[in-house]
Amino acid sequence: MSETTTLSLDAMGGDYGPEAVVPAALGALERHPELHITLVGQRPRLLEELERQRAGEPERLTIHHCNEVVGMDEPPSQALRYKRDSSMRVALERVRAGEADGCVSAGNTGALMATARYLLKTLPGIDRPAIMSTIPSRGGATHMLDLGANIDCTAEHLFQFAVMGAVATEAIHGVERPRVGLLNIGEEEIKGNEQVKRAAGLLSASEPINYVGYIEGDGIFTGEADIVVCDGFVGNVALKSSEGVAALISEYMRTEFRRTLLTRLAGLVAMPVLKALRRRIDPRQYNGASLLGLRGVALKSHGSADAFAFGRAIDTAVLEVQQGVPGLIEARIEPLLAGAKEGA
Amino acid sequence: MSETTTLSLDAMGGDYGPEAVVPAALGALERHPELHITLVGQRPRLLEELERQRAGEPERLTIHHCNEVVGMDEPPSQALRYKRDSSMRVALERVRAGEADGCVSAGNTGALMATARYLLKTLPGIDRPAIMSTIPSRGGATHMLDLGANIDCTAEHLFQFAVMGAVATEAIHGVERPRVGLLNIGEEEIKGNEQVKRAAGLLSASEPINYVGYIEGDGIFTGEADIVVCDGFVGNVALKSSEGVAALISEYMRTEFRRTLLTRLAGLVAMPVLKALRRRIDPRQYNGASLLGLRGVALKSHGSADAFAFGRAIDTAVLEVQQGVPGLIEARIEPLLAGAKEGA
Known part of the structure; x- marks a missing residue:
């Protein structure tokens, strides 16, 4: 674990998009002094929202511009195939590229799971990720x-x-x-x-x-x-x-x-x-579902999450990164699977 | 539909047995002047409970003695095979024999479904009864x-x-x-x-x-x-x-x-x-699950039902008998199944 934790947030996903994600990000930066956040989405919309929050461009927060958004009802395969420049996908790509330690999205679950699985891959010993x-x-x-x-x-x-x-x-x-x-x-x-x-x-x-x-x-x-x-x-x-x-x-x-x-x-x-x-x-207190079994941290926020709820999902992502959950799963699963085979 | 409706009640089933079933039966007789009830169970226990309710042996209520009781955790196959003289089974047998129009039991669901299916059989066109x-x-x-x-x-x-x-x-x-x-x-x-x-x-x-x-x-x-x-x-x-x-x-x-x-x-x-x-x-208001798809009316009351809740299950049984639900299902299912096959 590095001393800083970096999350990439799909800033366009969910029913409220930047309206919920931007204030949630600002709140999380205050709660976690070690946290860096990249907001992934349409820069003008994000700047506008930062303006509305009177936040300017705060330290430890960067914007990664991308054009597209995955619709809440879009079929996962379509999102995966045709939305290469969507905020959801780019946010996940940053995790794969090691530019972020984890990702949070309030976008549609099917598309998020399919894209996360495609980009991050499952851990060895894990056949299927789970929520x-x-x-x-x-x-x-x-x-x-x-x-x-x-x-x-x-x-x-x-x-x-x-x-x-x-x-x-x-x-x-x-x-x-x-x-x-x-x-x-x-x-x-x-x-x-x-x-x-x-x-x-x-x-x-x-x-x-x-x-x-x-x-x-x-x-x-x-x-x-x-x-x-x-x-x-x-x-x-x-x-x-x-x-x-x-x-x-x-x-x-x-x-x-x-x-x-x-x-x-x-x-x-x-x-x-x-x-x-x-x-x-x-x-809202319990918002933030973990996509487990992937080679990276990915959190799904409820589509209808407001800033408070999205913030809870960010907090869980921070914890998963800092505890190194994917690595722990990888370390635990192999001997357990071996044990289960012997026991069977 | 005859002018009277007769129900046989498994008086020993459920967590409370006669303590819930007997007062529920007395209440139902008051609500439904056309109703006749047979309490199936251990006569001494039932008489004792009627005594406690200061009811003596009221009109339109008879007791059918039997010795055994199906345990709440008893495996269905065991109940079916070895508990021939259980209150649950005898109550259902009265329906099969035409001595009762329907049955209510708070006994264990698995045993009730297995015994009801064995004794009453499923309606033509129905592969499996459902709750x-x-x-x-x-x-x-x-x-x-x-x-x-x-x-x-x-x-x-x-x-x-x-x-x-x-x-x-x-x-x-x-x-x-x-x-x-x-x-x-x-x-x-x-x-x-x-x-x-x-x-x-x-x-x-x-x-x-x-x-x-x-x-x-x-x-x-x-x-x-x-x-x-x-x-x-x-x-x-x-x-x-x-x-x-x-x-x-x-x-x-x-x-x-x-x-x-x-x-x-x-x-x-x-x-x-x-x-x-x-x-x-x-x-308790919603107590009484219908076992549908059988050649007879059978209701499952929640195991923890008190007299009020058991009474609600009796009311539903009365309605199912008076509306002739099994006959209606039989009449409707054949053309629908034929239609589904054509449509498929």
């Missing part, structure tokens, strides 16, 4: 992967996800010997599909992995495991369903407090409590 | 299936679930031309596994089905579709994740309102609103 995110739970936080990069996964893929998740959680979040669970359903006998059952066998046989068994959907939020492993289809549905419920409950709450003059008054009295509650379930 | 439940959503309610009966599903299975879901939702909940969505993830290109994509083709080609396209996890709760179709693994994880989030938010809310004397006071002021909110997200 990991942090989710609030009773114990504090649960880390879950994959969240949408891989639809059909073999037991070996799930095993690799478990290793990547364990290494990253230990390095980024300081959890020692993190407990790894496999997402499954609770019905006896019809319990789990073949991949999940076989992955359970691989994980049980791997001594260095602290495997704690099957976790059901509600277990994601009870803190039974530090890491929950599943295929990308199931993980994506679980994550989005959870967001959907949280949004519905918030809406119900607003409706109930707005029903009459009396309930509005009650809402005023309860306001500080409701605000504290909102802070606890604020998804 | 459907109602979930609160912005529009009021969303109906989702499968929730755990089938792990690996082909496109044809998903198509059959869609038909069963549409028929049942129209009949039970009075939704005309209900909108059917397929649960999927939002990433372009990697969008969906093969089964889901092929099921989308089958549904688009089927004119009588009001297919509205893919629904992501959060869409379950926004009311974009009346029916959300998925395989049992994904459905079960989505449902349980959602329950987990709701429980976590409730816990956060309690914690925040208990933090200081001031927040406790705020909680007192806000109490009526919080109660109204709790009612809206009370999962």
Whole structure:
């Protein structure tokens, strides 16, 4: 690790583009004195936004101009083939070229994953990169992967996800010997599909992995495991369903407090409590999904992230770079895979 | 439909057994003057509970004694093979024998599904029964299936679930031309596994089905579709994740309102609103999952259901019997399957 950490930010991605990324970058530079940031995107738009933030061109911040932007609904293969000068791709290319230690983008997940995989390549021993995110739970936080990069996964893929998740959680979040669970359903006998059952066998046989068994959907939020492993289809549905419920409950709450003059008054009295509650379930706090298994640090910010949320993703990227997460995964995966083969 | 409706209740199933089932039965008899109930279980325990409810042996309620009980963790095959005199099995046998029009059990899902399938058989045109439940959503309610009966599903299975879901939702909940969505993830290109994509083709080609396209996890709760179709693994994880989030938010809310004397006071002021909110997200209201695709009505109540929740499952069973849901599915599925084949 060099003494400085350099991140390249896709400044055009996401629903808000520079409007969110530029202030997030300025905030991050203040929080991390060792951080250097390259904003990748359309220079005039970025200068305009820096102007709006009354920031001029601050130290440790540079602009790398590029013309194109990957659309939020653009198919990954199209982005990969035809958008050679997009802010997303150029931001990732800087990581490949060693000009940046890591990259953050709020652009579309499919394109980001495809481009990152193409440019950075997967680590030796890793067949497929996976997306990991942090989710609030009773114990504090649960880390879950994959969240949408891989639809059909073999037991070996799930095993690799478990290793990547364990290494990253230990390095980024300081959890020692993190407990790894496999997402499954609770019905006896019809319990789990073949991949999940076989992955359970691989994980049980791997001594260095602290495997704690099957976790059901509600277990994601009870803190039974530090890491929950599943295929990308199931993980994506679980994550989005959870967001959907949280949004519905918030809406119900607003409706109930707005029903009459009396309930509005009650809402005023309860306001500080409701605000504290909102802070606890604020998804912006948990923004920043790690693309694990690549030869470089790449973070996906939620498309709808504002400056605060994008800043959280930057903070995680800084940690991953400084802890050297890709290197740690590489160092850990080989002996574990060897061990799993012996154990099988 | 005869003028009376007769249900057989597995009175020993679930975490509370007769303690929940007996008062639920008494309440249902009051709500439905045409209803007859047979409580299936250990007569002494049931008489004791009726005594406790000061109900003696009320009209329209009979007891059918049997000795055994299926354990909540008992493997389905074992229950099926060795528990011939269990309350669950005998309750289902009464439906097969025509002595009851439908059955409700809070026993273990796997055993209930296996026994129901073995005794009642699937309807012609249906390969696999599915579990459907109602979930609160912005529009009021969303109906989702499968929730755990089938792990690996082909496109044809998903198509059959869609038909069963549409028929049942129209009949039970009075939704005309209900909108059917397929649960999927939002990433372009990697969008969906093969089964889901092929099921989308089958549904688009089927004119009588009001297919509205893919629904992501959060869409379950926004009311974009009346029916959300998925395989049992994904459905079960989505449902349980959602329950987990709701429980976590409730816990956060309690914690925040208990933090200081001031927040406790705020909680007192806000109490009526919080109660109204709790009612809206009370999962007991939505208790009672339909086992669809069988030659008979069978409802699965949540294992932890209390008398109120079990009563909700009874109400749904009454509706399914009186609307003749199995017959409606049978009548609808044949032409639809034929149509899907032509359309394919």
